Amino acid sequence: MRAEIIATGTELLLGQIVNTNARFLAEKLAEKGIDVYWQTVVGDNPKRLEEAFRLALSRADLVLTSGGLGPTMDDLTKETLAKVLGLPLEPHPGWQEYLEQLFSRPGFKKMPANNRKQAMLPRGAKLITNENGTAPGVWVEKDGKIVVLMPGPPHELEPMFIKHLMPMLPETGSLIMSRVLKVTGLGESLMEELVADLVRTQTNPTIAPLAKQNETHLRISAKAASREECLRLLAATEEKLLARLGENVFARDDETMEEMVAKLLVAKKLTLAAAESCTGGLLAHTLTNVPGSSAYFLLGLVTYSNAAKERLLYIPASLLAKEGAVSEAVAKAMAQNARKLAESTLGVGITGIAGPDGGTPEKPVGLVYIALATPEDMQVKRFNFFGKRENIKERAVHAALNMIRLYLIRQTG
């Protein structure tokens, strides 16, 4: 089965928004084993929209559109499809009533006459409920082709597609499932060397590397007749990759580094405090993005100035003067004192130069020291990150979290 995705809307053609609907639909169709050969973007123009429908129907079995189902005159996806298929538009009494009720709630004005347009369907079409908006989806079958119309806002389209449309799509007898392994701590070229032969030679599952700022994602995609067979193929390849990459694989799929750290801290009943300079609170923010983080994240200090480092963190002025605020010794003192102040198991200290100003030949922008104080010892690492201010902050936080993660997984008992 071949599908084509048509997204409509002037905002897309003017480059004001990015076409996330096409990506979302393409991914979900791939999971169902449905091939997408074409994606098209066209404006809210009746002639070109008609041309897009005719072309798509000539080369695909399933045509999916997003956008153009609103109440205004500019919204004409449904009207154009009705014309192309030669079907009259008829009111759908259920949706009309639903809309009227919606607009009769306290605080709402009377339903504008325009909205009635949203309850019109091509004859014989199925209405697809929209729990998040006034425009229902439309499912039409004609001459062996299926056309599905969906509203443009992603928060309407995505739940509608997953909840109502996915189950209606024909089974193709083959489906594609993917799994992503997230790898960190290896240079890109070393990482490539470790897995290049698998990436090159494996065809099912395929392995596709994607370099991100702090991590490389290895996407494993398996094609098979059943979910079980897909899962079996994925697991076998995952095992091969884990054997080569070991503890550098820090998470799978949607899991994040901070979630993995959180899980380990919770499981081991350990606590953490952080003193940040150049990352300016990003480590604390990242840690506290995980629900329940109050159980292990006791304290964060953002001591940007030397005065704050002295007064709040008790870093001796003499040490700051002798070593400089960006130094191994200060990173260690920050980690140790954060740990003591919070009475936590672990303490992290981060000091560095996030730029764009403040660098010197000896201490360039991107130089960051990260220290981890543990009950057993003190670790400290020196990094030279590149990139813009935000990138340096993000890389430093990622590196700090990875130091914590490695400490926790290497801990015996």
Add this chain to the structure above:
Amino acid sequence: MRAEIIATGTELLLGQIVNTNARFLAEKLAEKGIDVYWQTVVGDNPKRLEEAFRLALSRADLVLTSGGLGPTMDDLTKETLAKVLGLPLEPHPGWQEYLEQLFSRPGFKKMPANNRKQAMLPRGAKLITNENGTAPGVWVEKDGKIVVLMPGPPHELEPMFIKHLMPMLPETGSLIMSRVLKVTGLGESLMEELVADLVRTQTNPTIAPLAKQNETHLRISAKAASREECLRLLAATEEKLLARLGENVFARDDETMEEMVAKLLVAKKLTLAAAESCTGGLLAHTLTNVPGSSAYFLLGLVTYSNAAKERLLYIPASLLAKEGAVSEAVAKAMAQNARKLAESTLGVGITGIAGPDGGTPEKPVGLVYIALATPEDMQVKRFNFFGKRENIKERAVHAALNMIRLYLIRQTG
């Protein structure tokens, strides 16, 4: 002049990546007054790629592609275009030499034979330099049509387009310029009421509202024959909108709330400290994203636990017990004590329930108190934010920054 954008690549058709190149190119073409009527995505398939080229050449004067210029067998954009236009591919000696030099640097392996493909051009084509990769761009003119081929990675395509291709594009005698006004602190419906008539009736410039999480963007787009005329139109409409929206307009174009706060603090030589509970460091992180923030952001404290609030921020245990950590009184004490500890002009205190757990009927998830301690007085506001944990954190930080901004702009002298 009409343009069509063709993006190639299996990752796009499988929904693994989003088509940011099309958005970028569409936006830049709109600025040049070039209309984009179609965007197409097609896989690395010679037959369909050929079909895409023929179709685009039949309906556009300018065809731009991204992707398929790599060294592998799968990369066939150039080969397909040469076939469609009936032009032979010929080696470009300069680029071939450049590639050979590139691969002869220390640490590089010998240039793979494949890469030679990247130095081939259709006869008569112009080579467009790529400063960020091995695939050059291609500019071909034939039968009154222009075809431009660009590499797929955005960090190669974007600088190539801006630096080399934008100046080569024909002048259209009309261009579109946009300006965005960012508005906050007004409910969406109130905001709509204030500007609805302008949005509805103005045609040049047009005004398009776009609701974001914490703010509404009003995009003003003017079309005119010259840059000067566009700027005049934009300024006139901006003035009308400012007259209605006043201090609720907090920034223009790419300016952020935190940059505006930073500018005001720097101009007035004032300093700031923050004590955060539910926002977990996001306020500090946001403030320190602005280069030079060390001049005014003296201290951030992330006191997630009551113990940290008592020990580090000197919030009396009795107050925490009586009012609860999420209360107006505690927000005020946090703001005041952060200010005193840091010896800063202003102090911010944020306490609330970010969820998803921890809510009660009296203090539901999303309840946030924000206090601002100033030399003159103490302000405190109570908010009920909705959304997920991250949304609540972001909304609270935005509200806190806006309180600071309003204090600073209302300050006389």
